[in-house]
Amino acid sequence: MVLNNIEELLEKYENGETTLQEEAQLKAYFSQEHIAPHLELYRPLFAYFKANKTETYTKEIPLKSKKTPIYSWLSVAAIAILMLGFYFNSTQIITSNEDDLGTIQDPELAYNEVVKSLELISKSLNKGASTVSYLKSYNKGIATVGYIAELEQSSNIIFKNTK
Template identity: 75%
Template sequence: MVLNKIEQLLEKYENAETTLQEEQELKTYFSQDQIAPHLEVYRPLFAYYKASKHETFTKDIPLKTKNTNVYKWLTVAAVGVLMLGFYFNTSKHITTTDDDLGTIQDPELAYNEVVNTLELISKTLNKGTATVGYLQTYNQGIATVNYIHELEHTSNIIFKNNK
């Protein structure tokens, strides 16, 4: 009868449905020396609760907080700098007209600007391709390795035929 009640209490305990009194019954049952063999796995759990009652925290807790005034003022200053930046950035855009989109009225001047911009882009891309030029040497090395592999494969065929 007692064993059935303990098993029911364990099932309720695992479902988090026990009351404090029922948990106390489980603790007293598992603190005994005589426990059913199939319930021995629960003994360390309830023994921990008994042992943890006697534990105490011995470290000192500092009651003073760290000096965070510096960080508070730094955040206030950062917000102020950002607000000033947004203000001056928007005030600059307010003074310009909405019709001015940076267009050039003179066609010859516009053509020269486009040519200069495209030359700049071309130079930048050429710098990037110059640094990748070593890949051609790498490809030649891979071709040589493949050639050696073909020779090895051919020699294997020859030696197998001779055996």
């Protein structure tokens, strides 16, 4: 009866369904001298767990940082320089654009500029749309794969019913 119980516990252990008490029973069984011959291959697994409990880490863990303080100050200085650069660059843009608002007084000239801009945008969009046209054939291929999956599912149903 004990052997049947151990075999059931091993099956539960392999499926990950054992409790801590059941695992303790398995460890106790495999730490004995006499084990069933067909269960002998499990002995090293449970012997490892027993040996692993006695292992300790003996090296010293350094708690001080080996990083010198100059590197932290360098990063602070780099951030300060970047922030100053962004600040002066943004103030220069604001002062140079205060007088020129980008308006065109002649309506015909403004219309021509808008048409040029829209044509440029249209060319870019058409260029992008032409490079994506291959997706239509990709979608067609995906639909074909879906049909194959349906065919496989129906053939599985047929073959399962004949067995």
